[in-house]
Amino acid sequence: AIAVDAPSQVVTFDTTFLPPSNVLVLNDPGANEIFPEFVAGTITVVADGANSIWITEAVGEQGDQVTVEVHAENAHAIERMLLPLHLTSMDAAIVTAEFSGTRSESGTPSFSIQDDQNFTLDVSWSGDGLGAGTGVVARLVIALDPFAAPQTVYVDTSGEYGFTIAGGSNQVIVPSFDRGSVRVDIASGTEDPTLPRQFALHQNLPNPFNPTTRILYTLSQGAATRLTVYNLLGREIVTLVSDFQSAGDHTVVWNGRDQRGRAVSSGVYLYRLKSGGEVTFRKMTLMK
DSSP, rough: OOOOTOOEEEEEETTTTTOGGGOOOOOOTOOOOEEOOOOEEEEEEOOOOOOOOEEEEEEEEEEEEEEEEEEEEEEOOEEEEEEEEEESSSEEEEEEOOTTTTTGGGEEEEEEEETEEEEEEEEOTTOOOBOSEEEEEEEEEEOOOTTTTTTEEEEOOOSOOOOETTTTTTEEEEEEEEEEEEEEEEEEEOTTTTTTOEEEEEOOOOOSSOOEEEEEESSOEEEEEEEEEEEETOOEOOOOOHEOSSEEEEEEEEOOTTTHHHHOOOOEEEEEEEETTTEEEEEEEEOO
């Protein structure tokens, strides 16, 4: 057990203070005594503190490139930050990550792209690591499709992330995380206010799907909107949209993962759209 108010420290397990009569001795099948080499073990105790990652918001028009900042607060020196990320719409694509003038500049930043919507930030610091503090660790450049529907694209986690504490203990702290967002607006002069709008939830594409599918819907008026995926037992799997959205066409991508980022099993799922006083739902099939 570790005391609630214990300071940051390394607790060592050793035989130094054992009397000679308690020294470990083993016997082999021939009754010969064996005195094994003993390697001390340790537990790294990390005092409570604020550890968090958050991503800022941005607004852009169709065809724009926008930038959001990734901020990190670490209460202890860290030697690595691993952060896999995902864009929730195919109408947005990651272009690059910039590290100049950020806290990552003192380390070795790595940026890998799996596809337009999935990418990973991985930064390592040598020596004493990145000292406790807060600030920008990366700037993400995101391109918006010229024909993107008005929507909010979220920059969310897509897997296990965390800070590795400096000192060689390999202890990983999972900080709190606040996703970022990019609001896509219609480019000036392209919206026709005379076009009729009818509330509709369209069949996802592709269907069946693996691992991602695109959900399109139309709102008849601006309203608080919620798009949720359920299993056939009615249990909520993930909320894809929970925001005020303008009238018009919207799209969002589901990556087949639940609210905690865990991949769900094959099967039939319901997706339900509620906007203002209007509600509808459809079925979709995940096939692995």
